[in-house]
Amino acid sequence: MTMIRTALRPDTDAAGSEPQASHDARQGHEARSAAAAAWGGAATSLVGLAGVVCGIVALAGRSWSLSLDGLFPMVGVQLELTPLGGLFMLLTGAVAVIVGIYSAGYTRAGHLGGFPLAVMPIFVATMLLVPAAGSVPTFLLMWELMAVSSMMLVLAGHRRAEVRSAGVYYAVLTHLGFMAILLGLLLLSAATGTTRFAEISFAIGDVGHGARTVIFVLTLLGFGSKAGLLPLHAWLPRAHAESPSPASALMSAAMVTLGVYGIVRIDLDILGPGPRWWGLVMLAVGAVSALFGVLQASVATDLKRLLAFSTTENMGLVLVALGAAALLTSSGMRDVAALALAAGLLHLLVHGSFKMLAFLAAGSVQNATGLRDLDRLGGLARRMPVTTALFGVAALGAAGLPVGAGFVSEWLLLQSLIHRPAAGDTLMALTMPLAIGVVALSVGVGVVTMVKAFGVGFLARPRTDEAAHAREAGAPMLLAMALAALVCTVLALVPAALDPALRALGRTLPVPVATLGGVVIGPAGGLGSIAPAVLAAGMASAVILAVALSRIGSRRRPPAQSAAPLWACGADGLTSRMEYTASSFAQPMQRVFRGVLRPEADLSVVRAAGSAYDVEQMAYRERPTDAVEAHLYRPVLRLVRAVAGWVRRAHTGSVQLYLVYGGVGLLIVLVLAR
Amino acid sequence: MGWPARIRRIGRIAEHAPPQPLPITAAPALLRGSLQIRYVDVGSCGACELEIASAFGPIYDLQRYGISLVASPRHADALLVTGVVTRNMEAPLRHTLAAVPEPRIVIAVGDCACTGGVFTGGYGVVGPVSSVIDVDLEIPGCPPRPEQIVAALRSIVGR
Numbered sequence: 001m002t003m004i005r006t007a008l009r010p011d012t013d014a015a016g017s018e019p020q021a022s023h024d025a026r027q028g029h030e031a032r033s034a035a036a037a038a039w040g041g042a043a044t045s046l047v048g049l050a051g052v053v054c055g056i057v058a059l060a061g062r063s064w065s066l067s068l069d070g071l072f073p074m075v076g077v078q079l080e081l082t083p084l085g086g087l088f089m090l091l092t093g094a095v096a097v098i099v100g101i102y103s104a105g106y107t108r109a110g111h112l113g114g115f116p117l118a119v120m121p122i123f124v125a126t127m128l129l130v131p132a133a134g135s136v137p138t139f140l141l142m143w144e145l146m147a148v149s150s151m152m153l154v155l156a157g158h159r160r161a162e163v164r165s166a167g168v169y170y171a172v173l174t175h176l177g178f179m180a181i182l183l184g185l186l187l188l189s190a191a192t193g194t195t196r197f198a199e200i201s202f203a204i205g206d207v208g209h210g211a212r213t214v215i216f217v218l219t220l221l222g223f224g225s226k227a228g229l230l231p232l233h234a235w236l237p238r239a240h241a242e243s244p245s246p247a248s249a250l251m252s253a254a255m256v257t258l259g260v261y262g263i264v265r266i267d268l269d270i271l272g273p274g275p276r277w278w279g280l281v282m283l284a285v286g287a288v289s290a291l292f293g294v295l296q297a298s299v300a301t302d303l304k305r306l307l308a309f310s311t312t313e314n315m316g317l318v319l320v321a322l323g324a325a326a327l328l329t330s331s332g333m334r335d336v337a338a339l340a341l342a343a344g345l346l347h348l349l350v351h352g353s354f355k356m357l358a359f360l361a362a363g364s365v366q367n368a369t370g371l372r373d374l375d376r377l378g379g380l381a382r383r384m385p386v387t388t389a390l391f392g393v394a395a396l397g398a399a400g401l402p403v404g405a406g407f408v409s410e411w412l413l414l415q416s417l418i419h420r421p422a423a424g425d426t427l428m429a430l431t432m433p434l435a436i437g438v439v440a441l442s443v444g445v446g447v448v449t450m451v452k453a454f455g456v457g458f459l460a461r462p463r464t465d466e467a468a469h470a471r472e473a474g475a476p477m478l479l480a481m482a483l484a485a486l487v488c489t490v491l492a493l494v495p496a497a498l499d500p501a502l503r504a505l506g507r508t509l510p511v512p513v514a515t516l517g518g519v520v521i522g523p524a525g526g527l528g529s530i531a532p533a534v535l536a537a538g539m540a541s542a543v544i545l546a547v548a549l550s551r552i553g554s555r556r557r558p559p560a561q562s563a564a565p566l567w568a569c570g571a572d573g574l575t576s577r578m579e580y581t582a583s584s585f586a587q588p589m590q591r592v593f594r595g596v597l598r599p600e601a602d603l604s605v606v607r608a609a610g611s612a613y614d615v616e617q618m619a620y621r622e623r624p625t626d627a628v629e630a631h632l633y634r635p636v637l638r639l640v641r642a643v644a645g646w647v648r649r650a651h652t653g654s655v656q657l658y659l660v661y662g663g664v665g666l667l668i669v670l671v672l673a674r
Numbered sequence: 675m676g677w678p679a680r681i682r683r684i685g686r687i688a689e690h691a692p693p694q695p696l697p698i699t700a701a702p703a704l705l706r707g708s709l710q711i712r713y714v715d716v717g718s719c720g721a722c723e724l725e726i727a728s729a730f731g732p733i734y735d736l737q738r739y740g741i742s743l744v745a746s747p748r749h750a751d752a753l754l755v756t757g758v759v760t761r762n763m764e765a766p767l768r769h770t771l772a773a774v775p776e777p778r779i780v781i782a783v784g785d786c787a788c789t790g791g792v793f794t795g796g797y798g799v800v801g802p803v804s805s806v807i808d809v810d811l812e813i814p815g816c817p818p819r820p821e822q823i824v825a826a827l828r829s830i831v832g833r
Binding site: 564565567568570571572 | 746747748765766767769770772773775
């Protein structure tokens with residue numbers, strides 16, 4: 001693989017001989033990179049703004065299509081606005097606007113080079129064109145451009161070996177996924193005889209069941225890999241963790257959701273809800289991904305890796321909702337199916353908002369401290385109060401607790417799973433309770449995960465000097481994060497704001513979509529309904545009441561006589577070594593789920609010189625491994641390597657032998673073509 | 675044999691309460707029939723601990739007089755200190771005392787805590803408890819009998 005090298009680098013070696021000139025040069029360089037950052041951020045935001053406008057236009061029901069036959073040889077480029085695509089353009093555009101503002105400030109600290117800044121608007125544009133693609137070749141082209149441009153962003157810090165390894169994982173897995181999508185969509189257009197999505201929808205009725213099934217399996221696998229679903233998920237924690245934070249936010253909040261777009265577009269919209277087992281497969285893939293993602297997140301100590309695994313979890317929950325919607329539609333429960341689909345789409349948008357905020361906050365922590373390891377952070381609440389509060393908003397949303405952004409969609413998902421057909425349907429009677437269990441468990445473990453991320457990373461005392469001397473992020477970064485928090489809050493309190501979009505989708509999708517209408521949200525009949533805004537108002541007034549009452553009550557209490565020192569179990573004072581670390585907080589989870597997480601333990605002992613018994617230093621590390629990687633990827637890789645070794649025996653390096661091969665090959669061709 | 679049958683077979687093993695000792699003046703006015711104790715070992719040989727454990731055990735049953743051991747000095751009314759104060763434990767003893775809310779009582783249990791005993795003048799020893807913090811009540815003996823401990827604590831709690 002060729003590595004990308006940045007051409008412009010400040011000449012720091014001259015600092016000793018000519019301090020004044022070098023100082024001027026550095027100042028000049030900083031001014032230049034600040035200007036580049038402002039331009040790059042502005043370009044990203046503008047492209048995003050265009051996406052927001054297009055998305056709103058598409059959702060308003062204006063159909064619009066554009067065919068540029070000369071732009072690409074043989075097939076041309078066809079663009080088409082649909083309400084479903086509009087929803088994803090709106091999401092991607094909104095994320096890009098906020099990330100653009102953020103990256104204008106982020107670069108000022110020197111973390112993002114000119115190259116990623118230039119790629120970011122292109123990446124956003126390709127992400128906006130994927131849901132706008134009107135034909136199979138255009139879709140595949142944009143999909144591949146999106147993969148390549150995001151790959152460049154992942155490799156922005158390519159000097160470190162971890163980044164290069166993440167890049168290889170991303171390249172391989174995203175192309176495995178692309179191969180599956182390519183095969184699936186080529187089969188689809190071959191079976192229907194056209195490449196335009198609009199015409200495919202009309203001609204799909206003539207396609208046989210076998211071909212449909214193959215297309216479904218291939219596209220689910222391919223789009224699942226982009227959405228971070230099992231089994232092709234391994235790129236996601238690596239790429240999200242190692243890429244620059246604005247890129248992580250774009251990938252996690254926008255690009256990953258386009259995998260879900262593909263599943264909705266091809267498997268629900270074009271192929272139709274299909275036989276029941278399709279829904280069951282989607283439900284199962286979603287459930288396994290949700291559980292696996294949240295368990296890995298609960299034991300992760302790297303903040304960005306934790307957030308990345310949480311993305312897998314949330315995409316799994318979305319797929320559970322899609323699968324439940326398909327299953328319920330086939331059982332004739334259209335009302336409940338509509339609720340499930342609305343819950344899934346709402347969760348997609350909500351996840352985009354809180355995950356973007358979380359990655360941006362993680363980026364500002366990394367900007368201030370250079371650290372991502374929760375075990376070395378801590379105490380940021382005093383040094384970076386705004387970032388801490390904003391990360392708190394994101395963590396509350398990710399935890400799925402009331403007033404948080406994720407609560408309403410997860411609640412609606414649970415409600416749609418509970419309201420299954422009453423009797424006589426063994427499959428549903430078996431599946432739905434299991435799905436409820438999976439959703440409940442992943443939400444519960446999600447709370448533990450977010451408590452860990454917020455409590456260990458931001459509260460208590462700093463564990464390292466870097467964390468102790470952190471400085472609050474600059475104004476553009478804070479502004480971007482505040483905007484993201486605003487979006488989170490609006491979606492959490494007034495999810496009915498999405499009703500026009502959901503209504504537009506309901507008109508076009510074969511699967512019904514519920515609207516969230518009004519203050520009270522829930523299944524028809526009122527049972528299990530919630531009113532998030534009222535809930536929030538109630539909680540806020542309860543807190544205010546409690547504080548006011550305690551203030552009044554404390555008036556009669558005598559003032560404290562002396563300020564006693566904090567109790568440190570008799571020691572001289574509290575130190576950061578007495579705190580819970582992320583590892584120790586997660587240790588019970590690691591122990592309970594040992595069978596799934598399969599932690600890898602190693603003990604290294606440094607012995608004192610010249611002694612077999614004196615130990616100078618001991619280090620014990622236990623880290624969770626990826627069971628899917630160990631038991632699925634490695635056997636496949638071993639097999640490929642074995643076959644390759646077997647093939648290589650024929651390649652001895654002797655030119656004469658190769659000439660013989662060529663002659664024999666020619667002979668065979670001649671004989672066969674006789 | 676189940677536990678109800680075992681209870682019936684063994685019967686009552688707690689001794690009948692001896693007559694109430696005279697209350698002492700060191701008891702803070704705020705104590706009303708209960709005393710929460712945080713116990714600190716500052717260098718004991720372990721004998722006093724055995725007797726304290728016995729005093730809280732089923733036979734002497736200190737808890738029936740409203741006296742109990744607590745896990746944190748923040749929850750305590752009194753410190754129960756055993757052993758001669760060693761150098762390593764001098765600062766923790768002061769910290770623990772500072773963590774007990776006022777009004778508070780300090781009780782030294784055993785000869786080592788009261789006088790230093792045979793360890794007086796040892797190279798790792800600071801001295802008796804009273805050389806580090808103010809002591810309100812001393813329970814002598816090497817080790818003191820559980821009855822002595824029970825009587826002393828009852829004289830504080832007034833039950």
